[in-house]
Amino acid sequence: MIELRDINKYYGKKHILKNINIRIKKGRPLAIVGHNGAGKSTIIKIILSILNVEEGEVILSEDIRTVGYLPEERGVYRNETVQTHLKYFSELSGIHLSNKELDDYLAKFEILTYKKFKLKDLSKGNAQKLQLALCFLGNPDLLILDEPFSGLDPLNRKVLSNMLKKDSSSRYTIFSSHQMEEIERYCSDILIINKGEIRYFGSISDLKELYQSQKKLKITYIDDFNKRIEKEIMIEVGLDKWLVDNGVTNVVAMSYCFPSLEEIYFDIMKG
Structure with a gap:
C-alpha cells in the first residue's frame, strides 16, 4: 500500500496541497484528476520523493522495488536513436537485453521499424510510445504516468491499453489524465483534486452510484x-x-x- 498522511505542501507562502490523506492499493489503478494547477503533478512528485513536504508523511510498501515514471515534462534525448535510448535506460535499471530481446520489446510498442531513428525525427505519437516503452522496462512494481495518452491516436492508445492491462493486478498504477473515458476504462479508483484540496477520493463505481x-x-x-x-x-x-x-x-x-x-x-x- 502507498499512503499519504496529512500532506501539506507550500511554494513560498502559497499553500499548494492541503491535508491530503489517501491510500493507494496494489491492483487498483488510481487516476488523479483536476484542473491545471490543482496539484496533480505535485502529488506524483511527492510520492516519488522528487519534492519534499513541509507537513505529513509518505509511506511506501516494502514490495515496491522498481518504479516506471512518465513525467509531464518529457525527459529523453532528441539526438539519440530509439535503440540507444532503450539500451541506456535498460542498463540504468540493471536489465541486460540481447539484440533479439531489444527488438522484441520495441515490437510490443510497434516502434521496431524506427529503432535507428533519432528521437527528433519521430512523430509525436511514436516519441510518446518510446517514452512509454522506457517506463514499462522490467515490469515495474510502481507505474506512474502523467498524461500518458497525450499525442496518441486511437491505434496507439490501443497499444498503451494492452500494456496497462498486462500484469496490472500485480503492481501499483497511478496516472494523471484529463480523458475521462480512458480513466473509466482502466482505473478502479479516482482522486479528484481542486486548488490543492480533495473533492473526492474512492472507487469510481461508488462515485457513479452516488449519482444514480x-x-x-x-x-x-x-x-x-x-x-x-x-x-x-x-x-x-x-x-x-x-x-x-x-x-x-x-x-x-x-x-x-x-x-x-x-x-x-x-x-x-x-x-
Missing part, C-alpha cells in the same frame, strides 16, 4: 417531418406532461441514461 438518482430518460421519437429525434429529460418533469407539451406522439424507444464520469467530475468541481 440523477438519471435521465432518453426518448427517441419521430416528429411531424418524419425526422428521428433523441431527447433526454429529467424524470421528475413527468413523462405524460412532457409528451403533451412537446406534441410527441410517435415514440420509438425509451431508456434510462446516467451521468457520465465527465459530467460527474464537472458537477463536483462546481461544488
Whole structure:
C-alpha cells in the first residue's frame, strides 16, 4: 500500500496541497484528476520523493522495488536513436537485453521499424510510445504516468491499453489524465483534486452510484417531418406532461441514461 498522511505542501507562502490523506492499493489503478494547477503533478512528485513536504508523511510498501515514471515534462534525448535510448535506460535499471530481446520489446510498442531513428525525427505519437516503452522496462512494481495518452491516436492508445492491462493486478498504477473515458476504462479508483484540496477520493463505481438518482430518460421519437429525434429529460418533469407539451406522439424507444464520469467530475468541481 502507498499512503499519504496529512500532506501539506507550500511554494513560498502559497499553500499548494492541503491535508491530503489517501491510500493507494496494489491492483487498483488510481487516476488523479483536476484542473491545471490543482496539484496533480505535485502529488506524483511527492510520492516519488522528487519534492519534499513541509507537513505529513509518505509511506511506501516494502514490495515496491522498481518504479516506471512518465513525467509531464518529457525527459529523453532528441539526438539519440530509439535503440540507444532503450539500451541506456535498460542498463540504468540493471536489465541486460540481447539484440533479439531489444527488438522484441520495441515490437510490443510497434516502434521496431524506427529503432535507428533519432528521437527528433519521430512523430509525436511514436516519441510518446518510446517514452512509454522506457517506463514499462522490467515490469515495474510502481507505474506512474502523467498524461500518458497525450499525442496518441486511437491505434496507439490501443497499444498503451494492452500494456496497462498486462500484469496490472500485480503492481501499483497511478496516472494523471484529463480523458475521462480512458480513466473509466482502466482505473478502479479516482482522486479528484481542486486548488490543492480533495473533492473526492474512492472507487469510481461508488462515485457513479452516488449519482444514480440523477438519471435521465432518453426518448427517441419521430416528429411531424418524419425526422428521428433523441431527447433526454429529467424524470421528475413527468413523462405524460412532457409528451403533451412537446406534441410527441410517435415514440420509438425509451431508456434510462446516467451521468457520465465527465459530467460527474464537472458537477463536483462546481461544488
